[in-house]
Amino acid sequence: EPEVTQTPSHQVTQMGQEVILRCVPISNHLYFYWYRQILGQKVEFLVSFYNNEISEKSEIFDDQFSVERPDGSNFTLKIRSTKLEDSAMYFCASSGTGGFFGNTIYFGEGSWLTVV
């Protein structure tokens, strides 16, 4: 079964450092997402991406965050200057369609980011 793959599975970084989390969405999908889950809390939406641009973002997704689809397969999340509160599991997700037509969203295994 096709799956969303993420790297790294775990990263420890110093506060203030830049981090790039990488994702390979399911190959024929058109919509890409990043979500995060702080330990013990809800999964929260960060951003959605379609047709090479951000289609929606949450309040969490401030100027420290950016996303990119540098080639036909990868989808990256960059955190420019990490803070302690950025420590969380970051999930990449993808879907074939958006919205009305049964928007099944498939998630990767996550990248666990620890900021120290």
Add this chain to the structure above:
Amino acid sequence: SQQGEEDPQALSIQEGENATMNCSYKTSINNLQWYRQNSGRGLVHLILIRSNEREKHSGRLRVTLDTSKKSSSLLITASRAADTASYFCATDAPPGAGSYQLTFGKGTKLSVIP
């Protein structure tokens, strides 16, 4: 904002028993999805039910949706130890809202005792 809120927060049952988890939300939705998450792992999609559907089955899973009560339930029949995980419902916005983000609840932590 629309939110899925599951109850109970934790559920412990014996292997072979059925497990029922409930989810409530606040505003109109397009679809409701259920996910499973093993500890520290990714979110595994279980089932999607659309707002015009009332019930859906997938193997040992049965999902119901009552849009008048803004609630859904997930039933796992004949539970197994491997079903031990957290279960989340996630809702999205109705058509025309211009938003496709999922809003997750806090989840129900299910423990199935062998």
